Amino acid sequence: ANDGDRALLLEVFEPLHPADIADLLEQVNVQERTKILQLAGDYIDGEILSEIDEDIRNEVIETLEPSVLAEAMRTLESDDVVDILEDLQDVQQEAVLEALDVVDRIAVEQALAYPEFSAGRLMQREVVIAPEHWTVGDAIDHMRAQSDLPEQFYHVVLVDPRHRPTAYVTLGRLMSSRREMPLQSITEDSFRVFDAVEYEGDIAYAFNQYHLITAPVIDENGRLVGVITIDDAMAVLDEEHEEDVLRLGGVGDESLSNSTLEIVKRRFPWLGVNLATAILASIVISLFEDVLQAVVALAVLMPIVASMGGNAGTQSMTVAVRALATRDLTGSNAFRVVRREAVAGLLNGVIFAVVMGIVGVIWFGSPMIGFVIAVAMIVNLLVAGLSGVLVPLALDKVGIDPALASGTFVTTVTDVVGFFAFLGLASVVLL
Amino acid sequence: ANDGDRALLLEVFEPLHPADIADLLEQVNVQERTKILQLAGDYIDGEILSEIDEDIRNEVIETLEPSVLAEAMRTLESDDVVDILEDLQDVQQEAVLEALDVVDRIAVEQALAYPEFSAGRLMQREVVIAPEHWTVGDAIDHMRAQSDLPEQFYHVVLVDPRHRPTAYVTLGRLMSSRREMPLQSITEDSFRVFDAVEYEGDIAYAFNQYHLITAPVIDENGRLVGVITIDDAMAVLDEEHEEDVLRLGGVGDESLSNSTLEIVKRRFPWLGVNLATAILASIVISLFEDVLQAVVALAVLMPIVASMGGNAGTQSMTVAVRALATRDLTGSNAFRVVRREAVAGLLNGVIFAVVMGIVGVIWFGSPMIGFVIAVAMIVNLLVAGLSGVLVPLALDKVGIDPALASGTFVTTVTDVVGFFAFLGLASVVLL
Incomplete structure (x- = not known):
């Protein structure tokens, strides 16, 4: 039966590009992958290996016969060997290096002497x-x-x-x-x-x-x-x-080939940070329990303030993070961009203040509630626009990737400021 | 003074690559750009034009002398001319086409006969x-x-x-x-x-x-x-x-060179949609005014449920949208990915249920409140994981870009389900 399965599998592989075979191995689950490698491990050549996502490359390499692995590596150019080697554990690295010819091994070792993610690792050494x-x-x-x-x-x-x-x-x-x-x-x-x-x-x-x-x-x-x-x-x-x-999106480094436990482990820290900032926002709310007790409409409207602020902040932040990545946002135009975000936030704030003011009045029959949510909307969208660009700029300045941490900071700012403005003003006006 | 300014400007431009000059024009504001074009419009050649962001290319082209524009276009390869022409208004298109040699014009018109964003527009016609x-x-x-x-x-x-x-x-x-x-x-x-x-x-x-x-x-x-x-x-x-x-990020199509009014106009619809979904969530909350009135702690904890659900949903959605874009998520592994997200959501839900259960008990001294938020957390993170992958898959199936609309749907689902689970359970247990 195994021979038949193997023949069938090779028939599937035959017309495929190595990159597509690698994708196929990434898309199946661990059990299926193990089965495939048992049946046709010797079909996995250097080209397929160099296309496989690094997350599961280790797993694949571990199942290969040393002789198959050595042969696979010998057919690759030195930059592809480096690309595979840099993600392997030391023991595996040693094994692969030993399988190479002396000339290739020296070339690979020289490349590995350059820092990770450097031109030295990326380049090919053969030049005309x-x-x-x-x-x-x-x-x-x-x-x-x-x-x-x-x-x-x-x-x-x-x-x-x-x-x-x-x-x-x-x-x-x-x-x-x-x-x-x-x-x-x-x-x-x-x-x-x-x-x-x-x-x-x-x-x-x-x-x-x-x-x-x-x-x-x-x-x-x-x-x-x-x-x-x-x-x-x-x-x-x-x-x-x-x-x-x-x-x-608050996901560190993840791919579809990760197991369930791995993604739980990888997403957990981000959710933990988010929980801490959410509790911070809740503490702000708890400062205003009196007014919430007195006017339950505030509890109903409260999430609207947070949601609008979070969304406007994310918009502004996305543009800023992308512009930093493409080198379009620099020291020379930062002031103009910050001013633009502030004015845009204010304008959208005024528009949605009018809308929500009317909704508040109609829904709860209270002009005061309409007034409170309108003002909170203006404050929050202004702050959203500003923090959306200032947070990424500040993170970039201190050498932290803005894509990594901006989201958490921005929504913390908009939540805290939003709740504070909304409930604080409500205490003054409605109590 | 103008001659001196011009000389100074050309000195700045001189060592720069056309792509960098284009970036420079994008980074300054409208007034500065107009001034630069007045002083040195004749320096803008075809290469610079083809590098400029399409958002401001129209603005630049309008300020150029027809003769300068014609000369600029004549120096470009036909695929670059097409790239510039396709974003121009009809009148401008005509003017540019007329400035071209007959041979070039025919080549450009043939390319424009292919659909936008097609290989026919992208290709160069010169082949060996x-x-x-x-x-x-x-x-x-x-x-x-x-x-x-x-x-x-x-x-x-x-x-x-x-x-x-x-x-x-x-x-x-x-x-x-x-x-x-x-x-x-x-x-x-x-x-x-x-x-x-x-x-x-x-x-x-x-x-x-x-x-x-x-x-x-x-x-x-x-x-x-x-x-x-x-x-x-x-x-x-x-x-x-x-x-x-x-x-x-909920920003349609925007760049740093857009004016403040343009970004207000472009972000407004997204914020409007978000407002509609936020109001929907508020309506859910308003169904439970009784219990909120009775137990104000619920209003304090409510945003935590929404925030955690929104975050977990965004994580799951980001991975799914990216995997759809890279063709890693397909019909053949969709079921496995959905199951993975469900289990991962459930596991993270249980972990955070324990954490928040303890926080609820300590903060408000009520085991019942701890119980309610713990259960809501499990329900919401499970739903977040599921909707995070099912929404993009469904949008992709019906031919809508998942990147465009997933976020709104996913957070609507997590908000509505989260509030419903949290407040609904609270009504049953605490009233």
Whole structure:
């Protein structure tokens, strides 16, 4: 039966791209995944491994025969091996490193010496270079004589005698230029180099902003050590975005392949923080028990103030967090953006104050209740607009990712201020 | 003074990349932007125009002299012209089209005939092709003889006699292969074609998923009409991200360059919807005025139930919306994910029920209040987990972007269920 199952499984895998097989392994549950790996573990090659979500990659690697794993790693480029290795535990790292050829192992170990999430980890070490003084003909002859050109490359990088990159030429341009043309005269304006220790998120941003396809990476002496290509930058951009969205939603780092217990464990701390801030808001409410006892309508309307403030704050915060991530919100326009949010909050506050004032009067037949909720609405939407932009700016300033913590702070501010304004004013006016 | 200001401005612009000049124009306010354009409008070229956010591109174009605009457009590739034109009003479109050469105009008009956000709009029409039966030598000689190769290209596309793309070869591979090698034997596995009417978001996803650098675009007869390159796909991926984040935050389509009145106008509808759902929640509360009047502690604790439910629902929803966007959540694993969210919600519900039960007893000295909030917490976190995944799935099923509307539905459900469970149980137990 197992042989039949295996044949069936391989038939499913056969037409699929490695990335799709990886997705398939991520989408099934642990039991199914174990079963699949038992039946067809030897089908898992390096390409599939490098596509699998890091959350379950460990799990998959543990089930593979050492010989299968070693073979899988040997077929990969060094940057993909690094990508897999950096998420493994030490023991597994050792095992994989030992399975590599000496040359590959040294390359991988050198890459692992760079900080996590740096250009040095992201780059590939295979670069096609040419001395600055060469002509198109020199470059073409040199390339055609080489036996080990990288699998994917789009530029020839010009280097000076000290091996520092100074410019690059696209292969297309090489193809369309006369042989005697100096390479120097057909270089691209888009040329940019990155330090090996630079943060990968900044590099992804630069690739998108400046439409780069390739960018050389240099060491601390300015010497060429590798090259980053746009497909890797695009993957980083996608990961950064995933992180932002999940963090904004109060979920740290989570994927569909996580088990139930894992997601309980990961979401718990965020809910705990939220509970603490909610209790803070409740304490504010408890200061006004007298007026709540006297006018029960306040308890009915109270959640509207909190909800509107939370929503307006989230709007303002989302725009600010996104603008910080895309480098559109900077020191030079922060004041203008804060003022804009304050005025917009005030204007929307006035509009909804009128609406809620009327609703309050009609619903509870009390102009005073209408007045109280109207004023609370204005105060709360103004504060929501302001805190929505000031909190992310402040977090960014002190080096905390604004996507991570802004939400909690902003809703705490709008809850506390909202309840305080609403119930405080009610005590003064209605008691 | 104006001449001095102009000189100063050009000195600032000089070292900047067109994308950075565009950012600068986006970051200043309307008055400053007008001033800059008055002083140095003729410095705004096609590249800067194509980098400017579409929200303010109209504003910039209106201030430019027709001759400056025409010149700016003539220097652009046809896909960039299309990108600018599609956001202009009809009158402006006409003016720009008339400024173009006949050949360019026809190319642009053909592209505009494809639907918005389609491959046909995104692609460039300049493709380097070769008949399938050619050798490496044939291809190299052909390219070197051509005078008008595209500025950027990375592959040679092989076409059959009916001009249908069948494979491609990278320039790097061409460089490293012997002249007599048939092109057919050095093609890439990654080859994928797209229909001209395909949605650009799906294309960006495919580029990232399958590590594509170039992909040919075909018409309804399968004939090659253009090619999409990864830099354009990366820009689309970034825009899709932007849209998702902003929609999840309850902000439709907004940027820092929008004026205060514009953001008031854009945020207002979302706040209006939120007000309607908040009033719905208030109506639920008003059903229980008796018990609120009798036990004021309920009014104090009520927001905790709503806040915890809203947060847990947002967590579950964020993961689901993101997983739908990345095609990780599909019909085949939906049931498993829903069950996972239900169990996780229940588990977190039990944990926080214990915590809040204790807090309730200590704070208000009433075991009954502790019991009521504990049960409400379990019910609400279970419902939050479930609605957080079921709402996005349902919206996706009926063709509404889950990022757009999930938040409102989910918090409405958690508010209504939370208040109902908490106050309803309180009426039964405490009255």
